[in-house]
Amino acid sequence: MNHQPMEANPEPSPQTQQSDESIAERKLHIATLVLPSVRLLSSSIVPAMVACLVLTPPVALLGFVGFVLIPGLMHGWIRHRTVRFAFSEEALVVKSGWIERVQREIPWNRIQEMKLEQPLAYRPFGLALIHATTAGQHEEEVRLDVVTMQQAERMLSTFSDSRPDQHTNVRAKPLTATADFECRLTLRDLVIGGMTSHLVAGIVGLASTLFYFQTAANSWLQAGDWLERVDPFSRLETALRRWFPDLGPFEGLARFLLEDSLGKGLLYVGFGLVVSVLAFVCRFYDFRLRRNADQLHIEHGLFARKRHQMSRLRLQTVQTEEGLLRRCFGLASVYADSAGDHQAQENRSKREVLLPIVSRSVASCVVENVFRGLSSENAAWRRPSPRTIGRGTRKGVMLVCLLILPVAGWVPVATLLALPACVVVYFLNRKWYEHSLYRVGRRYLVVRGGWLSRTTQFIPIAKVQNLVVSRSPFDRRLGLASLRLDTAGQSNTGGGPKIRDLTMWVAIRLHRQLASQIARQPFTW
Amino acid sequence: MRSNPTSVSPIAWQQLDPNVQWLWRIQSTIALITFASILTIVFAVLWLKSSVAAASLWLAGTLVFLFFLGWFSYGVYPKHAYQRWAFRIRDEVLEIRKGVAWHQIVAIPISRIQHVDLASGPIERRLDLVKLQLHTAGTGQSQHDIPGLSTFRARKLHSELLLLVRDQVHSTSFGPAATG
Numbered sequence: 001m002n003h004q005p006m007e008a009n010p011e012p013s014p015q016t017q018q019s020d021e022s023i024a025e026r027k028l029h030i031a032t033l034v035l036p037s038v039r040l041l042s043s044s045i046v047p048a049m050v051a052c053l054v055l056t057p058p059v060a061l062l063g064f065v066g067f068v069l070i071p072g073l074m075h076g077w078i079r080h081r082t083v084r085f086a087f088s089e090e091a092l093v094v095k096s097g098w099i100e101r102v103q104r105e106i107p108w109n110r111i112q113e114m115k116l117e118q119p120l121a122y123r124p125f126g127l128a129l130i131h132a133t134t135a136g137q138h139e140e141e142v143r144l145d146v147v148t149m150q151q152a153e154r155m156l157s158t159f160s161d162s163r164p165d166q167h168t169n170v171r172a173k174p175l176t177a178t179a180d181f182e183c184r185l186t187l188r189d190l191v192i193g194g195m196t197s198h199l200v201a202g203i204v205g206l207a208s209t210l211f212y213f214q215t216a217a218n219s220w221l222q223a224g225d226w227l228e229r230v231d232p233f234s235r236l237e238t239a240l241r242r243w244f245p246d247l248g249p250f251e252g253l254a255r256f257l258l259e260d261s262l263g264k265g266l267l268y269v270g271f272g273l274v275v276s277v278l279a280f281v282c283r284f285y286d287f288r289l290r291r292n293a294d295q296l297h298i299e300h301g302l303f304a305r306k307r308h309q310m311s312r313l314r315l316q317t318v319q320t321e322e323g324l325l326r327r328c329f330g331l332a333s334v335y336a337d338s339a340g341d342h343q344a345q346e347n348r349s350k351r352e353v354l355l356p357i358v359s360r361s362v363a364s365c366v367v368e369n370v371f372r373g374l375s376s377e378n379a380a381w382r383r384p385s386p387r388t389i390g391r392g393t394r395k396g397v398m399l400v401c402l403l404i405l406p407v408a409g410w411v412p413v414a415t416l417l418a419l420p421a422c423v424v425v426y427f428l429n430r431k432w433y434e435h436s437l438y439r440v441g442r443r444y445l446v447v448r449g450g451w452l453s454r455t456t457q458f459i460p461i462a463k464v465q466n467l468v469v470s471r472s473p474f475d476r477r478l479g480l481a482s483l484r485l486d487t488a489g490q491s492n493t494g495g496g497p498k499i500r501d502l503t504m505w506v507a508i509r510l511h512r513q514l515a516s517q518i519a520r521q522p523f524t525w
Numbered sequence: 526m527r528s529n530p531t532s533v534s535p536i537a538w539q540q541l542d543p544n545v546q547w548l549w550r551i552q553s554t555i556a557l558i559t560f561a562s563i564l565t566i567v568f569a570v571l572w573l574k575s576s577v578a579a580a581s582l583w584l585a586g587t588l589v590f591l592f593f594l595g596w597f598s599y600g601v602y603p604k605h606a607y608q609r610w611a612f613r614i615r616d617e618v619l620e621i622r623k624g625v626a627w628h629q630i631v632a633i634p635i636s637r638i639q640h641v642d643l644a645s646g647p648i649e650r651r652l653d654l655v656k657l658q659l660h661t662a663g664t665g666q667s668q669h670d671i672p673g674l675s676t677f678r679a680r681k682l683h684s685e686l687l688l689l690v691r692d693q694v695h696s697t698s699f700g701p702a703a704t705g
Contacts (some may be wrong), residue, residue: 076603087581150656215635224604339662464637465633465637465661465662465667466631466632466633466634466637466661466663466666466669467631467632468629468630468631468632468666469629469630469632470624470627470628470629471627471628471629472627473626473627474625476628484665485665486663486664486665486667487662487663487664488662488663488664489664490664490665495665496664496665508630511630511632512616512618514632514633515616515618515620515632516617516618516634517617518618518634518637519616519617519618519634519635519636519693521619521636522636522693523636523637523662
């Protein structure tokens with residue numbers, strides 16, 4: 001991509017005024033003045049409500065208009081006046097800036113990933129926004145908000161067409177052609193995905209905490225009146241009694257759910273499940289993953305529709321995740337990073353997903369489809385050093401002693417818990433060791449870890465940037481070392497792979513073997 | 526305390542310039558002075574707002590803490606870090622060995638180096654030292670530094686690395702794609 005300063009004249013240059021429609025220089029759509037502000041409004045509802053509670057509503061409204069809405073509208077107006085874009089078969093050109101004009105020319109083959117997003121407010125008007133990421137910028141390289149759907153589609157198809165397969169020199173098939181691989185998610189899959197997502201666990205945890213504190217505070221502080229006013233169950237019960245004074249055969253069930261602690265807990269879980277399923281269905285409705293030659297197309301969303309496009313040759317890491325619930329049902333989700341995914345994504349729910357929910361066997365089929373030649377690699381799985389069991393057990397036992405000793409002062413019987421706790425610690429460490437595996441093939445490195453919830457990372461060895469062997473003072477005492485690998489993109493897979501607790505000489509040998517293997521291979525983004 | 530850019534085998538570990546120990550000592554002294562200033566302000570506030578006994582206790586604790594910190598950062602750390610810090614180029618891989626308590630060996634394949642910078646601050650310039658900064662396309666650890674090289678040796682290593690990177694690019698059929 002090139003960054004060139006540009007003269008202040010925003011008029012189209014003669015070179016760009018060509019007959020081909022796809023080359024002509026264009027402004028952003030006139031809706032740029034309003035629609036981004038509408039999106040801003042939707043994301044500002046919660047802060048606005050908090051402001052209304054803290055301040056008086058008129059002051060909060062005035063502050064909201066003065067500090068959020070008007071600047072948002074002005075920003076939209078400036079963007080509409082200053083941003084110009086054009087695209088040819090070779091590159092996407094974007095001119096932006098008010099005081100300092102910048103012309104950015106990005107060759108299509110340097111774009112890692114293109115995303116077409118159609119939020120709910122944009123859909124009735126046939127409008128969309130485009131994001132493009134490259135390996136050179138930490139943030140997204142281009143954001144065209146708002147363009148027409150036709151322009152967005154044309155940009156996406158130009159990106160797809162102008163990226164020949166780097167190894168075979170074969171162009172990607174048109175989107176309409178039959179895909180080499182296709183994976184769709186049904187409503188049933190999405191419901192299962194929602195029911196087994198982390199959101200449920202989060203909501204259950206939060207609800208349990210709230211419930212515990214409410215009960216504890218009620219008994220300790222004797223603040224029954226105040227808490228009863230805040231208690232959602234008492235409100236729900238009052239409302240229910242007002243509308244349905246007699247519930248007939250459901251009276252017992254209603255009393256159990258609204259008055260009994262277990263019932264309240266179950267109601268929280270049920271509420272969490274419903275919210276989680278709804279959120280999952282809205283986000284991934286009509287999910288499709290297709291592979292045409294080397295191009296991957298992902299499409300999903302009920303209200304806000306998203307479409308991603310990237311080459312599988314660009315992928316730096318692919319990760320399959322099996323959370324506790326999903327592992328029980330043989331399910332997994334698949335994440336992938338390209339070199340454009342620089343920024344570490346702290347919020348797990350905002351990570352871009354390759355496949356949100358799929359059976360374990362389909363997940364491995366997808367990974368084999370994404371990484372050429374992975375299925376033919378039959379390197380043996382290896383484990384870290386067994387010394388890790390003893391080390392982990394010692395650490396765990398120390399922790400158990402630290403936790404039990406203070407309690408033992410009050411309740412001496414608690415010391416009896418120490419022995420079974422130590423057995424559990426040993427068992428957990430043994431399981432951790434048994435489930436920590438790695439495999440070094442000719443082209444791919446696979447690292448797997450976790451017993452209750454499992455993560456498997458697939459890394460093409462050619463995409464590794466550097467390797468670090470590290471040894472803490474405790475590692476040195478036991479003759480152990482850890483090997484960490486760094487790749488270009490780690491936003492969605494949550495950090496580079498790390499193989500812990502290898503024997504020192506195994507770590508050094510692997511470090512040297514991989515480094516010289518990487519050095520012999522060319523790096524392509 | 527000048528280092529001699531002796532011609533060593535590319536596989537042998539090469540140490541940093543011995544002057545780097547003075548660089549680390551000066552840097553830790555600056556950090557200590559800053560830290561001591563903050564502690565002094567706390568002492569002054571305690572002196573004014575609280576009892577003399579509390580302030581004296583604070584002062585005594587601070588002095589003992591600063592003494593040990595100074596002893597470690599001035600006497601122990603530079604010597605051990607210098608002994609540990611080394612680098613070498615082996616099989617088209619640049620290896621860096623570092624760390625006093627936490628030992629690390631970093632391997633950067635030459636073909637993955639995006640660009641190489643030379644940087645020197647005012648203290649480094651005074652000591653005729655330069656820091657070599659290597660950038661890869663990685664995310665977690667994209668930048669790796671080799672501090673405390675004499676200017677001559679840094680420039681030599683800089684051009685050697687660039688030559689190796691260029692050779693790597695030309696030796697691959699992908700050409701410019703290899704460096705992004």
